[in-house]
Amino acid sequence: MSTPVVSIPPETPVNEGLSLMQQRSLHRLPVVEHGRRVGILTETDLFKLFLEFMGARERGVRATRLPKEEKGGLAHLARAIAEAGGNIVALGLFRGEDAASRTATVKVGGITAEALQKALRPHALRVIDLRTL
Numbered sequence: 001m002s003t004p005v006v007s008i009p010p011e012t013p014v015n016e017g018l019s020l021m022q023q024r025s026l027h028r029l030p031v032v033e034h035g036r037r038v039g040i041l042t043e044t045d046l047f048k049l050f051l052e053f054m055g056a057r058e059r060g061v062r063a064t065r066l067p068k069e070e071k072g073g074l075a076h077l078a079r080a081i082a083e084a085g086g087n088i089v090a091l092g093l094f095r096g097e098d099a100a101s102r103t104a105t106v107k108v109g110g111i112t113a114e115a116l117q118k119a120l121r122p123h124a125l126r127v128i129d130l131r132t133l
Helices: 014-024 043-053 073-083 113-123
Strands: 028-033 036-042 061-067 087-094 103-109 124-132
Touching: 014 028, 014 036, 014 043, 036 043, 061 113, 073 087, 073 103, 073 113, 113 124
Parallel strands: none
Antiparallel strands: 028 036, 061 103, 061 124, 087 103
């Protein structure tokens, strides 16, 4: 354990707590209120959060793509998916070395892989991965 003990108050947003854990190489972070531990933020919480963000508990088709850099691109993509009969259940944008290498992952329910690929085509430079989960 580090000295002095690093802790956060209960109202701290999860991303701030996780950022502090990463900066300080902590595996767990006590949540303290009025000098008493009321909880603990752990690496397991990070995994749970990541699973939620990626829609891991939802059935659907997941596509990872190199997005076109265009204003309103996400709105156009969402419209194309809805028009193809799909519903976005998760969406993640991941920074690459530069804008040209940034990837976007979308998980969509209620649609086939083929229909999702067709909906993505006008909004992606390239589809990197497409799979039904």
